[in-house]
Amino acid sequence: MPRLQEPAMADPRAVSITLSDSDRATLTNWIRRRSTAQGLAMRARIVLACAEPGATNLAVAAKLGVSNLTVGKWRRRFADQGVAGLVDAPRPGAPRTLLDEQIERVVSTTLETLPKGATHWSTRRLAAELGMSQTAVSRIWRAFALAPHRSETFKLSTDPQFVDKVRDIVGLYLNPPDRALVLCVDEKPSIQALEDTAPAIPMRPGQLERHTHDYLRHGTTDLFAALDIKAGTVIGEVHRRHRSLEFRHFLATVEQATPPELELHLVLDNSSIHKTPLVQRWLVRHPRVQLHFTPTSASWLNLVECWFSLLTARQLRRGRFCSTRALEYAIRAYIAEHNAHAKPFVWTRTADEILASVASFCKRISNSHH
Structure with a gap:
């Protein structure tokens, strides 16, 4: 002592x-x-x-x-x-009841086996299989972030120019050219004007807003949008059809709405309407507009998709419209409100980080059956 x-x-x-x-x-x-x-x-x-x-x-x-x-x-x-x-004194409370061997059995059984006649384990079925309580299995799943009842999808680009296109577009985001605007362009087609068959029941304490399960269709409209990633503002235009003619009209709108002394670099996907002779002739007459195409199956590289998700969540998913004109008015109103309080869309990952992540994922899935 x-x-x-x-x-x-x-x-x-x-x-x-x-x-x-x-x-x-x-x-x-x-x-x-x-x-x-x-x-x-x-x-x-x-x-x-x-x-x-x-x-x-x-x-x-x-x-x-x-x-x-x-x-x-x-x-x-x-x-x-x-x-x-x-040294810390022992903490109060009931002694631990789950052994390391039991935890290992739950984790390994969940990851390495399947129940008979089913595609995944449930807490009740696994508990019965291992002779444990459902609560214990649930706790172990939460501790190890296991969710057999959930799954996600993935899709890898097979574009032979994937690496070059990633470097081109990410370079525009992280180091845009001088005296130029970088705009992310895409279309959101077939937006439906839906109306409830009965008035909605508004939200009140203890009760969510309610809509009828069935609805009336009043047609569709197509939204063309160009997101200025530096300013965060959007140039939008709605059309009743989705053709190269409407796309060329939208390009003219973008060209007229931007300062004429600046080059325009447009990031867009490989849709067929973006590459027709009609569009190519327009580009020849407007050399300050340059197109940069994302790799196939890589829409996540286009930042306007983030803006589309905001539009859907805040206006379209729960919106009810008695006509396509009402729908188009709501879209224009949302764009005006967004532009009044616009914030830049900031891209953070470098091209090398993205390519390394994709390579690691490809290696993981290629070894998943061995």
């Missing part, structure tokens, strides 16, 4: 500590060992610093970046109980 001495004159509340060789070795080992908890390592540093001649609580606190009260607490604890006093 440490030997108590008279309090230091510089701080009458600070108990002076003298360390034995064994205590010093234990504290030093705690600090150097990587597996030591950070809290325990800090307590060891505090005690070692307090053992220095003339060390006051205030000086130790300033040196280690902790409070004066923290230094005093662990200084007194060590003086009373020695090294054992620095």
Whole structure:
């Protein structure tokens, strides 16, 4: 046990500590060992610093970046109980009932096997299979972020120019050319004007807004949009049809709505209406407009898709429209409101990071059956 001495004159509340060789070795080992908890390592540093001649609580606190009260607490604890006093006491509560072997069985069974006559495990079925409670299986699934009842889809681009197109478009986002605008262009086709067959029941405390399950169709409209990633504003135009003629008309709208002294770099997908002779002839007459195509099956590279998702969530999904004209009016109103409070759309990942991520994913799925 440490030997108590008279309090230091510089701080009458600070108990002076003298360390034995064994205590010093234990504290030093705690600090150097990587597996030591950070809290325990800090307590060891505090005690070692307090053992220095003339060390006051205030000086130790300033040196280690902790409070004066923290230094005093662990200084007194060590003086009373020695090294054992620095270790956390057992926490209250019921003892652990799940063994490591049980947890391993739940995880391995979930990941490596399938139940008979089903595509995935449920908590009840797995609990019955392993002789455990459903609550225990649910807790283990949550702890390991396992969700057998859910699945997602993926699609990889097979574009032979995938790498070049990624570098081209990401380069526009991260380092746009001088005296130029980068606009992300796409269409949202066949937006339906839907109307409930009965008036909606408004939301009230304890009850969600309710709509009828069936609805009336009043036609569709197509939205053409160009997102300025630097300003965050959108140029939008609605048409009743989705052809190269309407797309050329929209290009003219974009060209007229932007400063004539700036080049226009348009990021868009590989839709057939973007590459017709009609569009090509228009581009020849307007050389300041340059098109940059995303790789096939890589619409996530076009930032206007993010804006489309906002439009859908905030206006279209729960919107009810008695006519296509009402739908188009709502879309224009949303664009005007968005532009009044526009914020830039910021792309953060570099082309190298994207390509490395895709390569890692391809390697993972190529080895998934071995």
